Amino acid sequence: MKPEHQDLVLQACGASSLCVGAKIQTLWSGYGEIVRLQLQGSDWPSVVLKHVKFPEEAEHPGGWNTDRSHTRKVRSYQVETHWYQNFSTNQSCRTPACLAARSYGDEMLIVLEDLDVAGYDQRRTSVKDREINACLSWLAHFHTLFLGVEPEGLWPVGTYWHLETRPDELEAMGHPELKAAAGDIDKILNECRFKTIVHGDAKLANFCFSEGGRDVAAVDFQYVGGGCGMKDVVYFLGSCMEEKQCEKRVPGLLDYYFSELKQSVKKDVDFAALETEWREMFVYAWTDFHRFLLGWKPGHWKINRYSKQLTKEVLRKLKL
CATH class of the missing domain: 3.30.200.20 (Phosphorylase Kinase; domain 1)
Structure with missing residues (x-):
């Protein structure tokens, strides 16, 4: 040294x-x-x-x-x-x-x-309900804490897969319809009314758990920046569940995230409007990450039926 x-x-x-x-x-x-x-x-x-x-x-x-x-x-x-x-x-x-x-x-x-010393010495490669809920609760509290805060000195738009920073991967994509819609999807996400600061890389590997798995801390803030909180939520869920689990469990897990969001949000925030907008953004955020994967690593395990189904839904909405 x-x-x-x-x-x-x-x-x-x-x-x-x-x-x-x-x-x-x-x-x-x-x-x-x-x-x-x-x-x-x-x-x-x-x-x-x-x-x-x-x-x-x-x-x-x-x-x-x-x-x-x-x-x-x-x-x-x-x-x-x-x-x-x-x-x-x-x-x-x-x-x-x-x-x-x-x-x-x-x-x-x-x-x-050292988070290990602070009691967050557990890492998980697979998770049970309590660990998933702990991470969703962390994200909800993080998003409400920074709701409306300008990402000064951070990425103007957070996440490592943000379209503007990934033109090479977009060019490499083999899905012409999604490729053509990528800019519109990005615009919809960027223009949402309720913006916060997103972690930007909220995968399971970046969470450190307490021994019982009920308490959690997060690390790795290289892609922290502005944006819609759904970007973190979809990336986290996709990092710890396979397609069949997603189809079965995502609705209930989203409900849990929003219940945590409601408990922690400030009183002057129109929570009903926030929840309505972010629930609508969910499919766009999921499809946005799917767009990145298709260009970056077309054979990735996360490119599954569930993601393709949501992408079809988004492309259908954009045609209306």
């Missing part, structure tokens, strides 16, 4: 020394790593270091190595740093505290609270 990086951590945490522990994960396309640091002489027994190092040549799993892709990733880490330094949440939508963040040329460091 470079001396200046070590100094940043020690100073931020009031520690006397540190030990580099286990690597938690390598960042997408080889853009660095996330590691756990053990501290001595600090109130924090350990912290998590997100160490971004922009490679000379990226290794994208899907083969999308372009200047545009690189620029988007650089911006995503700048956005995440800005998020952690300038926005805060509450216990109902828990995120790790940011202890320090700094750029060093082509490297960026973000020092974060």
